[in-house]
Amino acid sequence: MRPGSTHLNGAVNAAFLAAFPNGSLPAGTALTALAVVVLGVAVAVVISRRTTRPLAEITEVARAIADGNLTQAVTYEGRDEIGVLAAAFRSISERIGGALTAIADGAQTLTEASDSLSAVSQSLAAGAEETSVQAEVVSNASMQITDNIAAVAFIATEK
Numbered sequence: 001m002r003p004g005s006t007h008l009n010g011a012v013n014a015a016f017l018a019a020f021p022n023g024s025l026p027a028g029t030a031l032t033a034l035a036v037v038v039l040g041v042a043v044a045v046v047i048s049r050r051t052t053r054p055l056a057e058i059t060e061v062a063r064a065i066a067d068g069n070l071t072q073a074v075t076y077e078g079r080d081e082i083g084v085l086a087a088a089f090r091s092i093s094e095r096i097g098g099a100l101t102a103i104a105d106g107a108q109t110l111t112e113a114s115d116s117l118s119a120v121s122q123s124l125a126a127g128a129e130e131t132s133v134q135a136e137v138v139s140n141a142s143m144q145i146t147d148n149i150a151a152v153a154f155i156a157t158e159k
Helices: 005-019 029-066 081-158
Strands: none
Touching (some): 029 081
16 A cells, blocks of 8 residues: 555545445435446447547548549548548548549540651651652653763764
């Protein structure tokens, strides 16, 4: 025992005996005490459930989002601290969803631009090939003209 605890125990016993001189509780007191304990437990359970249910919902949605399911949303809308947390979590979820939508839109734009560049590249390649063919035709015509001029020059020099 701690020093002075005997004195305290004695004081508690003296107060109890002063309140209840025959040394026992009145008949209904035990029942009242049991009712108070049961009521206290019931209130504790209600308060506990009001706290844990929204937290369980937030946790479930967080796990779904972590698994890639952005369709989940927190529905709890209280004005307490958990309600503030739920609102912040909804905001985070919406921003992540918005960012992913923007990324998907950007990827679509890049795909379209890539397809367009590919079509332009193929068109340029076809144009370059056509230019090459036409240059060969001009070259052949030039060689024929040169041969004809040489033939004319040869004939002119022989006369």
